[in-house]
Amino acid sequence: MTTHEVHLKARLIGGVLVVQEFAFLCARAVAGLAYIPRHIRETILQIDRIGVGSLFIVVLTGMFTGMVLALQGAVQLEPYGATIYVSRLISTSVVRELGPVLAALMIAGRVGSGIASELASMQVTEQIDALRAEGTDPIQKLVTTRLVACVLMIPVLTIITNGVAIFGGWLIARLYLGIDSYFYWTWAFEALAPRDMFVGLVKPAVFGFLIAMVGCYAGLNTKGGTVGVGISTTQSMVSSSILILSCDFFLTKLFMAFP
Protein backbone atom coordinates (compact mmCIF):
# COMPACT_ATOMS: atom_id res chain seq x y z
CA MET A 1 0.00 0.00 0.00
CA THR A 2 1.15 3.55 -0.66
CA THR A 3 1.37 5.96 2.22
CA HIS A 4 -1.80 7.64 0.95
CA GLU A 5 -3.69 4.41 1.21
CA VAL A 6 -2.30 3.78 4.67
CA HIS A 7 -3.43 7.24 5.76
CA LEU A 8 -6.84 6.75 4.25
CA LYS A 9 -7.22 3.40 5.95
CA ALA A 10 -6.17 4.85 9.32
CA ARG A 11 -8.70 7.66 8.92
CA LEU A 12 -11.48 5.28 7.98
CA ILE A 13 -10.75 3.06 10.95
CA GLY A 14 -10.60 6.17 13.14
CA GLY A 15 -14.00 7.27 11.82
CA VAL A 16 -15.58 3.89 12.46
CA LEU A 17 -14.13 3.90 15.97
CA VAL A 18 -15.64 7.32 16.72
CA VAL A 19 -19.07 6.17 15.54
CA GLN A 20 -18.76 3.02 17.62
CA GLU A 21 -17.68 4.93 20.73
CA PHE A 22 -20.43 7.48 20.20
CA ALA A 23 -23.06 4.75 19.91
CA PHE A 24 -21.67 3.11 23.02
CA LEU A 25 -21.88 6.38 24.98
CA CYS A 26 -25.48 6.87 23.80
CA ALA A 27 -26.37 3.36 24.92
CA ARG A 28 -24.86 3.93 28.35
CA ALA A 29 -26.56 7.31 28.70
CA VAL A 30 -29.95 5.80 27.86
CA ALA A 31 -29.31 2.91 30.25
CA GLY A 32 -28.59 5.56 32.88
CA LEU A 33 -32.25 6.63 32.73
CA ALA A 34 -32.95 3.95 35.32
CA TYR A 35 -30.92 5.97 37.82
CA ILE A 36 -32.44 9.35 37.05
CA PRO A 37 -34.20 9.61 40.45
CA ARG A 38 -30.77 9.52 42.13
CA HIS A 39 -29.64 12.52 40.07
CA ILE A 40 -32.89 14.43 40.10
CA ARG A 41 -31.29 17.60 41.51
CA GLU A 42 -28.71 17.73 38.74
CA THR A 43 -31.44 17.07 36.16
CA ILE A 44 -33.57 19.95 37.40
CA LEU A 45 -30.52 22.21 37.43
CA GLN A 46 -29.80 21.28 33.80
CA ILE A 47 -33.44 21.77 32.78
CA ASP A 48 -33.25 25.23 34.25
CA ARG A 49 -29.93 26.07 32.62
CA ILE A 50 -30.81 24.64 29.23
CA GLY A 51 -34.50 25.48 29.07
CA VAL A 52 -34.94 28.75 30.89
CA GLY A 53 -31.45 29.92 29.92
CA SER A 54 -32.17 29.57 26.20
CA LEU A 55 -35.54 31.35 26.23
CA PHE A 56 -34.16 34.70 25.21
CA ILE A 57 -32.30 33.50 22.11
CA VAL A 58 -35.15 31.37 20.84
CA VAL A 59 -37.60 34.23 21.25
CA LEU A 60 -35.34 36.48 19.21
CA THR A 61 -34.81 33.78 16.62
CA GLY A 62 -38.53 33.16 16.27
CA MET A 63 -39.43 36.82 16.14
CA PHE A 64 -37.09 37.77 13.33
CA THR A 65 -37.76 34.61 11.36
CA GLY A 66 -41.52 35.24 11.43
CA MET A 67 -41.13 38.89 10.50
CA VAL A 68 -38.82 38.25 7.58
CA LEU A 69 -41.04 35.43 6.31
CA ALA A 70 -44.00 37.78 6.28
CA LEU A 71 -42.09 40.37 4.26
CA GLN A 72 -40.70 37.87 1.76
CA GLY A 73 -43.90 35.85 1.57
CA ALA A 74 -45.93 38.94 0.76
CA VAL A 75 -43.59 39.75 -2.13
CA GLN A 76 -44.07 36.26 -3.57
CA LEU A 77 -47.84 36.17 -3.12
CA GLU A 78 -48.56 39.68 -4.29
CA PRO A 79 -48.67 38.96 -8.09
CA TYR A 80 -51.39 36.36 -7.47
CA GLY A 81 -53.34 38.70 -5.24
CA ALA A 82 -52.89 36.15 -2.45
CA THR A 83 -51.10 38.31 0.11
CA ILE A 84 -53.85 37.61 2.64
CA TYR A 85 -52.75 33.95 2.73
CA VAL A 86 -49.28 34.88 3.98
CA SER A 87 -50.05 33.32 7.38
CA ARG A 88 -50.49 29.88 5.77
CA LEU A 89 -47.01 30.14 4.36
CA ILE A 90 -45.55 31.32 7.65
CA SER A 91 -47.19 28.77 9.90
CA THR A 92 -46.46 25.74 7.72
CA SER A 93 -42.85 26.61 6.96
CA VAL A 94 -42.16 27.55 10.57
CA VAL A 95 -43.80 24.56 12.21
CA ARG A 96 -42.49 22.00 9.76
CA GLU A 97 -38.95 23.20 9.14
CA LEU A 98 -37.71 26.58 10.21
CA GLY A 99 -38.77 26.52 13.85
CA PRO A 100 -37.21 23.15 14.73
CA VAL A 101 -34.06 23.67 12.68
CA LEU A 102 -33.31 27.27 13.60
CA ALA A 103 -34.07 26.77 17.28
CA ALA A 104 -31.90 23.64 17.31
CA LEU A 105 -29.01 25.41 15.60
CA MET A 106 -29.18 28.30 18.06
CA ILE A 107 -29.40 25.93 21.01
CA ALA A 108 -26.51 23.85 19.63
CA GLY A 109 -24.46 27.03 19.69
CA ARG A 110 -25.40 27.97 23.19
CA VAL A 111 -26.13 24.72 25.02
CA GLY A 112 -24.22 22.09 23.04
CA SER A 113 -20.95 23.96 23.12
CA GLY A 114 -21.57 24.86 26.78
CA ILE A 115 -21.95 21.19 27.66
CA ALA A 116 -18.85 20.32 25.65
CA SER A 117 -16.67 22.96 27.27
CA GLU A 118 -17.92 22.21 30.79
CA LEU A 119 -17.28 18.48 30.52
CA ALA A 120 -14.00 19.13 28.72
CA SER A 121 -12.67 21.29 31.55
CA MET A 122 -13.83 18.69 34.06
CA GLN A 123 -11.95 16.09 32.04
CA VAL A 124 -8.66 17.99 31.89
CA THR A 125 -8.77 18.93 35.59
CA GLU A 126 -9.33 15.27 36.55
CA GLN A 127 -12.80 16.02 37.96
CA ILE A 128 -14.31 13.21 35.90
CA ASP A 129 -11.77 10.82 37.39
CA ALA A 130 -12.50 12.22 40.84
CA LEU A 131 -16.19 11.43 40.29
CA ARG A 132 -15.31 7.88 39.34
CA ALA A 133 -13.06 7.65 42.37
CA GLU A 134 -15.97 8.76 44.57
CA GLY A 135 -17.99 5.88 43.17
CA THR A 136 -20.27 8.02 40.99
CA ASP A 137 -20.81 6.98 37.39
CA PRO A 138 -19.98 10.16 35.42
CA ILE A 139 -22.20 9.04 32.55
CA GLN A 140 -25.26 8.75 34.76
CA LYS A 141 -24.50 11.96 36.59
CA LEU A 142 -23.31 14.19 33.76
CA VAL A 143 -24.52 12.72 30.47
CA THR A 144 -27.93 11.23 31.25
CA THR A 145 -29.05 14.33 33.15
CA ARG A 146 -28.11 16.61 30.26
CA LEU A 147 -29.67 14.24 27.76
CA VAL A 148 -32.98 14.28 29.65
CA ALA A 149 -32.89 18.05 29.96
CA CYS A 150 -32.25 18.53 26.22
CA VAL A 151 -34.80 15.99 25.00
CA LEU A 152 -37.47 17.53 27.25
CA MET A 153 -36.66 21.19 26.83
CA ILE A 154 -35.78 21.55 23.15
CA PRO A 155 -39.31 20.58 22.00
CA VAL A 156 -40.69 23.11 24.48
CA LEU A 157 -38.32 25.78 23.24
CA THR A 158 -39.26 24.92 19.67
CA ILE A 159 -42.97 25.38 20.40
CA ILE A 160 -42.12 28.77 21.83
CA THR A 161 -40.04 29.63 18.77
CA ASN A 162 -42.92 28.63 16.49
CA GLY A 163 -45.43 30.67 18.47
CA VAL A 164 -43.24 33.74 18.52
CA ALA A 165 -42.49 33.41 14.79
CA ILE A 166 -46.18 33.31 13.87
CA PHE A 167 -46.71 36.26 16.18
CA GLY A 168 -43.84 38.14 14.50
CA GLY A 169 -45.44 37.42 11.14
CA TRP A 170 -48.71 38.81 12.43
CA LEU A 171 -47.01 42.05 13.52
CA ILE A 172 -45.74 42.62 9.98
CA ALA A 173 -49.00 41.46 8.40
CA ARG A 174 -50.94 43.87 10.58
CA LEU A 175 -48.63 46.87 10.40
CA TYR A 176 -47.29 46.74 6.86
CA LEU A 177 -49.54 44.48 4.85
CA GLY A 178 -52.84 45.56 6.32
CA ILE A 179 -54.11 42.00 6.73
CA ASP A 180 -57.06 41.46 9.05
CA SER A 181 -56.05 39.81 12.35
CA TYR A 182 -58.94 37.37 12.36
CA PHE A 183 -58.08 36.27 8.85
CA TYR A 184 -54.41 35.92 9.72
CA TRP A 185 -54.89 33.68 12.74
CA THR A 186 -57.62 31.57 11.18
CA TRP A 187 -55.48 30.72 8.17
CA ALA A 188 -52.39 30.24 10.29
CA PHE A 189 -54.04 27.38 12.17
CA GLU A 190 -56.21 26.10 9.32
CA ALA A 191 -53.10 25.31 7.33
CA LEU A 192 -51.62 23.10 10.03
CA ALA A 193 -52.46 19.40 10.04
CA PRO A 194 -52.12 17.41 13.29
CA ARG A 195 -49.37 15.55 11.53
CA ASP A 196 -47.34 18.77 11.19
CA MET A 197 -47.57 19.28 14.92
CA PHE A 198 -46.40 15.71 15.51
CA VAL A 199 -43.45 15.97 13.14
CA GLY A 200 -42.70 19.40 14.59
CA LEU A 201 -42.27 17.77 18.00
CA VAL A 202 -40.42 14.63 16.96
CA LYS A 203 -37.76 16.63 15.16
CA PRO A 204 -36.75 18.81 18.11
CA ALA A 205 -36.66 15.77 20.40
CA VAL A 206 -34.23 14.09 18.00
CA PHE A 207 -32.20 17.29 17.73
CA GLY A 208 -32.13 17.55 21.52
CA PHE A 209 -30.73 14.04 21.69
CA LEU A 210 -28.04 14.93 19.14
CA ILE A 211 -27.08 18.20 20.82
CA ALA A 212 -26.69 16.61 24.25
CA MET A 213 -24.87 13.51 23.08
CA VAL A 214 -22.49 15.28 20.70
CA GLY A 215 -21.66 17.86 23.37
CA CYS A 216 -21.04 15.18 26.00
CA TYR A 217 -19.04 12.99 23.65
CA ALA A 218 -16.80 15.86 22.61
CA GLY A 219 -16.35 16.98 26.22
CA LEU A 220 -15.58 13.56 27.66
CA ASN A 221 -13.08 12.74 24.91
CA THR A 222 -11.00 15.84 25.43
CA LYS A 223 -7.26 15.37 25.38
CA GLY A 224 -4.45 17.79 25.92
CA GLY A 225 -5.17 20.52 28.45
CA THR A 226 -6.82 23.84 27.77
CA VAL A 227 -6.10 23.64 24.02
CA GLY A 228 -8.16 20.45 24.02
CA VAL A 229 -11.10 22.25 25.66
CA GLY A 230 -11.23 24.73 22.79
CA ILE A 231 -10.98 22.01 20.18
CA SER A 232 -13.78 19.98 21.78
CA THR A 233 -16.06 22.98 22.02
CA THR A 234 -15.63 23.89 18.36
CA GLN A 235 -15.93 20.29 17.29
CA SER A 236 -19.21 19.78 19.12
CA MET A 237 -20.64 22.95 17.61
CA VAL A 238 -19.70 21.97 14.05
CA SER A 239 -20.70 18.30 14.34
CA SER A 240 -24.03 18.94 15.97
CA SER A 241 -24.97 21.64 13.43
CA ILE A 242 -24.19 19.33 10.54
CA LEU A 243 -26.01 16.43 12.18
CA ILE A 244 -29.07 18.63 12.79
CA LEU A 245 -29.22 19.76 9.17
CA SER A 246 -28.70 16.28 7.72
CA CYS A 247 -31.06 14.58 10.16
CA ASP A 248 -33.71 17.16 9.34
CA PHE A 249 -33.52 16.13 5.70
CA PHE A 250 -33.75 12.43 6.46
CA LEU A 251 -36.56 12.87 8.99
CA THR A 252 -38.55 14.93 6.52
CA LYS A 253 -38.01 12.26 3.87
CA LEU A 254 -38.95 9.52 6.32
CA PHE A 255 -42.20 11.19 7.36
CA MET A 256 -43.11 11.82 3.74
CA ALA A 257 -42.83 8.09 3.11
CA PHE A 258 -45.65 7.50 5.62
CA PRO A 259 -48.54 9.65 4.51
Added chain:
Amino acid sequence: MITLTDVWLTLGERQVLKEISLSVPAGETKVILGGSGSGKTTILRVILGLYRPDRGSLLIDGQDITATRERNLTEVRQRMAMVFQGAALFDSLTVRENVGYRLWEQGRLSDAMIEKSVRDSLQFVGLEYAIDKMPAELSGGMKKRVGIARALASGARIILYDEPTAGLDPINTCMISRLIQLLKSKGVTQVVVTHDLATAYRVADRIVMIHKGRMIFEGNPKELQSSADPDIRSFLEPDGQCFDSEAFAASEIGEP
Protein backbone atom coordinates in the same frame (compact mmCIF):
# COMPACT_ATOMS: atom_id res chain seq x y z
CA MET B 1 -4.81 -4.67 51.46
CA ILE B 2 -3.67 -3.80 47.94
CA THR B 3 -1.79 -6.25 45.73
CA LEU B 4 -0.45 -5.51 42.26
CA THR B 5 1.15 -8.45 40.50
CA ASP B 6 3.29 -8.03 37.39
CA VAL B 7 1.32 -5.01 36.12
CA TRP B 8 2.17 -3.61 32.68
CA LEU B 9 0.44 -0.60 31.20
CA THR B 10 0.69 1.32 27.93
CA LEU B 11 -0.80 4.81 27.55
CA GLY B 12 -0.94 6.11 24.00
CA GLU B 13 2.24 4.75 22.48
CA ARG B 14 4.22 4.73 25.73
CA GLN B 15 4.98 1.79 27.95
CA VAL B 16 4.32 3.66 31.21
CA LEU B 17 4.43 0.81 33.75
CA LYS B 18 6.59 -2.26 33.49
CA GLU B 19 6.48 -5.28 35.70
CA ILE B 20 5.09 -3.53 38.78
CA SER B 21 4.53 -5.90 41.69
CA LEU B 22 3.76 -4.38 45.01
CA SER B 23 1.72 -5.24 48.00
CA VAL B 24 0.41 -2.97 50.73
CA PRO B 25 -0.82 -5.01 53.70
CA ALA B 26 -3.76 -3.65 55.69
CA GLY B 27 -2.71 -0.85 58.02
CA GLU B 28 0.62 -0.24 56.31
CA THR B 29 1.75 3.13 54.94
CA LYS B 30 3.68 2.70 51.75
CA VAL B 31 5.54 5.59 50.15
CA ILE B 32 6.16 5.59 46.41
CA LEU B 33 9.17 7.69 45.46
CA GLY B 34 10.36 8.52 41.99
CA GLY B 35 11.32 11.31 39.66
CA SER B 36 8.87 13.34 37.62
CA GLY B 37 7.27 11.25 34.88
CA SER B 38 8.38 7.96 36.40
CA GLY B 39 4.82 6.60 36.64
CA LYS B 40 3.81 7.26 40.27
CA THR B 41 0.44 8.84 39.53
CA THR B 42 -0.25 6.11 37.02
CA ILE B 43 0.20 3.43 39.70
CA LEU B 44 -2.39 5.13 41.92
CA ARG B 45 -4.79 5.33 38.99
CA VAL B 46 -4.34 1.64 38.34
CA ILE B 47 -5.12 0.89 42.00
CA LEU B 48 -8.35 2.92 41.72
CA GLY B 49 -9.29 1.05 38.57
CA LEU B 50 -9.17 4.24 36.49
CA TYR B 51 -6.66 2.55 34.16
CA ARG B 52 -6.88 -1.10 33.28
CA PRO B 53 -3.52 -2.88 33.09
CA ASP B 54 -2.52 -4.60 29.83
CA ARG B 55 -1.16 -7.46 31.84
CA GLY B 56 -0.99 -8.52 35.46
CA SER B 57 -3.57 -8.43 38.22
CA LEU B 58 -4.92 -6.08 40.89
CA LEU B 59 -6.40 -7.28 44.16
CA ILE B 60 -8.15 -5.05 46.69
CA ASP B 61 -8.77 -6.73 50.06
CA GLY B 62 -8.16 -10.05 48.36
CA GLN B 63 -10.77 -9.42 45.66
CA ASP B 64 -9.48 -9.60 42.09
CA ILE B 65 -10.81 -6.53 40.27
CA THR B 66 -8.53 -6.64 37.21
CA ALA B 67 -11.38 -7.56 34.89
CA THR B 68 -14.28 -6.09 36.88
CA ARG B 69 -16.57 -3.95 34.76
CA GLU B 70 -16.68 -0.23 35.44
CA ARG B 71 -20.19 -0.25 36.86
CA ASN B 72 -19.31 -2.97 39.35
CA LEU B 73 -16.26 -1.08 40.59
CA THR B 74 -18.34 1.44 42.53
CA GLU B 75 -18.49 -0.69 45.64
CA VAL B 76 -14.73 -1.32 45.67
CA ARG B 77 -13.94 2.32 44.96
CA GLN B 78 -16.01 3.43 47.93
CA ARG B 79 -13.56 1.58 50.17
CA MET B 80 -10.83 3.87 48.84
CA ALA B 81 -10.23 7.60 48.67
CA MET B 82 -7.75 9.48 46.57
CA VAL B 83 -6.09 12.85 46.97
CA PHE B 84 -5.43 13.94 43.39
CA GLN B 85 -2.22 15.68 42.40
CA GLY B 86 -4.15 18.72 41.18
CA ALA B 87 -6.81 18.38 43.94
CA ALA B 88 -9.55 17.80 41.30
CA LEU B 89 -12.22 19.58 43.36
CA PHE B 90 -15.65 19.76 41.73
CA ASP B 91 -15.73 23.40 40.80
CA SER B 92 -19.51 23.69 40.63
CA LEU B 93 -19.76 22.74 44.32
CA THR B 94 -18.77 24.59 47.49
CA VAL B 95 -16.00 23.37 49.76
CA ARG B 96 -18.64 21.87 52.06
CA GLU B 97 -20.30 19.97 49.22
CA ASN B 98 -16.95 18.80 47.91
CA VAL B 99 -15.82 17.42 51.23
CA GLY B 100 -19.16 15.80 52.02
CA TYR B 101 -19.74 14.61 48.44
CA ARG B 102 -19.47 10.89 49.04
CA LEU B 103 -21.46 10.94 52.26
CA TRP B 104 -24.26 12.87 50.54
CA GLU B 105 -24.30 10.52 47.58
CA GLN B 106 -24.36 7.45 49.80
CA GLY B 107 -27.18 8.96 51.82
CA ARG B 108 -26.56 6.71 54.82
CA LEU B 109 -25.89 9.45 57.38
CA SER B 110 -28.15 12.22 58.60
CA ASP B 111 -27.46 15.77 57.43
CA ALA B 112 -26.21 16.76 60.86
CA MET B 113 -23.74 13.88 60.97
CA ILE B 114 -22.45 14.72 57.50
CA GLU B 115 -22.02 18.36 58.49
CA LYS B 116 -20.05 17.32 61.56
CA SER B 117 -17.83 15.00 59.59
CA VAL B 118 -17.21 17.72 56.98
CA ARG B 119 -16.29 20.26 59.66
CA ASP B 120 -14.02 17.83 61.49
CA SER B 121 -12.15 16.99 58.31
CA LEU B 122 -11.76 20.63 57.36
CA GLN B 123 -10.56 21.45 60.84
CA PHE B 124 -7.84 18.85 60.44
CA VAL B 125 -6.42 20.69 57.44
CA GLY B 126 -7.03 24.07 59.06
CA LEU B 127 -9.68 25.24 56.62
CA GLU B 128 -12.91 25.26 58.59
CA TYR B 129 -13.31 28.96 57.82
CA ALA B 130 -13.39 28.25 54.07
CA ILE B 131 -16.37 25.90 54.28
CA ASP B 132 -18.71 28.13 52.22
CA LYS B 133 -16.20 29.16 49.58
CA MET B 134 -16.10 27.92 46.00
CA PRO B 135 -12.94 26.11 44.79
CA ALA B 136 -12.16 29.00 42.42
CA GLU B 137 -11.69 31.27 45.45
CA LEU B 138 -8.99 29.07 47.00
CA SER B 139 -5.22 29.13 46.56
CA GLY B 140 -3.40 26.09 45.18
CA GLY B 141 -2.32 24.86 48.61
CA MET B 142 -5.81 25.39 50.03
CA LYS B 143 -7.34 23.32 47.22
CA LYS B 144 -4.87 20.58 47.97
CA ARG B 145 -5.88 20.60 51.63
CA VAL B 146 -9.58 20.51 50.74
CA GLY B 147 -8.74 17.50 48.57
CA ILE B 148 -7.18 15.87 51.63
CA ALA B 149 -10.23 16.75 53.74
CA ARG B 150 -12.46 15.15 51.09
CA ALA B 151 -10.49 11.92 51.37
CA LEU B 152 -10.64 12.09 55.16
CA ALA B 153 -14.39 12.69 55.34
CA SER B 154 -15.10 9.71 53.11
CA GLY B 155 -14.15 7.45 56.00
CA ALA B 156 -12.34 5.15 53.57
CA ARG B 157 -10.02 2.50 54.99
CA ILE B 158 -7.63 2.85 52.05
CA ILE B 159 -6.32 6.31 51.21
CA LEU B 160 -4.13 7.12 48.21
CA TYR B 161 -2.25 10.43 48.24
CA ASP B 162 -0.72 11.92 45.13
CA GLU B 163 1.89 14.46 46.25
CA PRO B 164 -0.07 15.54 49.34
CA THR B 165 2.55 18.06 50.39
CA ALA B 166 3.60 19.52 47.05
CA GLY B 167 2.98 23.26 47.06
CA LEU B 168 2.38 23.50 50.82
CA ASP B 169 4.32 25.64 53.28
CA PRO B 170 6.51 23.92 55.92
CA ILE B 171 3.90 24.11 58.69
CA ASN B 172 1.14 22.61 56.55
CA THR B 173 3.57 19.99 55.22
CA CYS B 174 4.32 18.98 58.80
CA MET B 175 0.59 18.92 59.63
CA ILE B 176 -0.15 16.64 56.69
CA SER B 177 2.58 14.20 57.63
CA ARG B 178 1.25 14.15 61.19
CA LEU B 179 -2.22 13.50 59.82
CA ILE B 180 -0.90 10.54 57.82
CA GLN B 181 0.79 9.19 60.95
CA LEU B 182 -2.42 9.60 62.91
CA LEU B 183 -4.44 7.69 60.32
CA LYS B 184 -1.76 5.02 60.34
CA SER B 185 -2.23 4.61 64.08
CA LYS B 186 -5.94 4.12 63.38
CA GLY B 187 -5.15 1.27 61.02
CA VAL B 188 -5.87 3.00 57.71
CA THR B 189 -3.99 1.54 54.72
CA GLN B 190 -2.18 4.34 52.93
CA VAL B 191 -0.18 4.82 49.75
CA VAL B 192 1.68 8.12 49.59
CA VAL B 193 3.23 9.26 46.33
CA THR B 194 5.81 11.97 46.82
CA HIS B 195 9.21 13.20 45.84
CA ASP B 196 9.68 14.96 49.14
CA LEU B 197 12.18 12.83 51.07
CA ALA B 198 11.53 14.39 54.48
CA THR B 199 7.82 13.49 54.34
CA ALA B 200 8.68 10.07 52.98
CA TYR B 201 10.99 9.21 55.87
CA ARG B 202 8.55 10.60 58.40
CA VAL B 203 5.50 8.59 57.37
CA ALA B 204 6.76 5.47 55.58
CA ASP B 205 6.60 1.95 56.88
CA ARG B 206 8.03 0.82 53.60
CA ILE B 207 9.24 2.64 50.54
CA VAL B 208 9.02 1.72 46.87
CA MET B 209 11.06 3.54 44.31
CA ILE B 210 10.01 3.83 40.67
CA HIS B 211 12.34 4.74 37.86
CA LYS B 212 11.08 4.99 34.25
CA GLY B 213 8.06 2.83 35.01
CA ARG B 214 9.98 0.07 36.75
CA MET B 215 10.38 -0.68 40.45
CA ILE B 216 14.03 -0.35 41.34
CA PHE B 217 13.71 -0.59 45.11
CA GLU B 218 11.42 -1.90 47.80
CA GLY B 219 12.28 -1.88 51.47
CA ASN B 220 12.20 0.20 54.64
CA PRO B 221 13.66 3.73 54.87
CA LYS B 222 16.96 2.51 56.35
CA GLU B 223 17.52 0.10 53.50
CA LEU B 224 16.83 2.88 51.04
CA GLN B 225 19.43 5.14 52.59
CA SER B 226 22.08 2.46 52.48
CA SER B 227 21.33 1.37 48.92
CA ALA B 228 24.18 1.56 46.42
CA ASP B 229 22.07 1.58 43.25
CA PRO B 230 23.24 4.56 41.16
CA ASP B 231 19.68 5.62 40.20
CA ILE B 232 18.66 5.64 43.86
CA ARG B 233 21.80 7.49 44.93
CA SER B 234 21.26 10.19 42.35
CA PHE B 235 17.66 10.62 43.56
CA LEU B 236 18.71 10.85 47.21
CA GLU B 237 21.72 13.10 46.53
CA PRO B 238 20.86 15.05 43.42
CA ASP B 239 23.71 17.55 43.93
CA GLY B 240 26.30 15.43 42.16
CA GLN B 241 24.23 14.96 39.04
CA CYS B 242 22.86 18.45 39.04
CA PHE B 243 26.27 20.15 39.24
CA ASP B 244 28.05 17.78 36.90
CA SER B 245 25.36 18.00 34.27
CA GLU B 246 26.84 18.59 30.84
CA ALA B 247 23.97 20.83 29.89
CA PHE B 248 24.98 23.27 32.62
CA ALA B 249 28.67 23.00 31.90
CA ALA B 250 28.06 23.88 28.27
CA SER B 251 25.39 26.47 28.87
CA GLU B 252 25.81 30.17 28.39
CA ILE B 253 22.67 31.17 30.27
CA GLY B 254 23.11 34.44 32.05
CA GLU B 255 26.49 35.24 30.51
CA PRO B 256 26.80 38.80 29.33
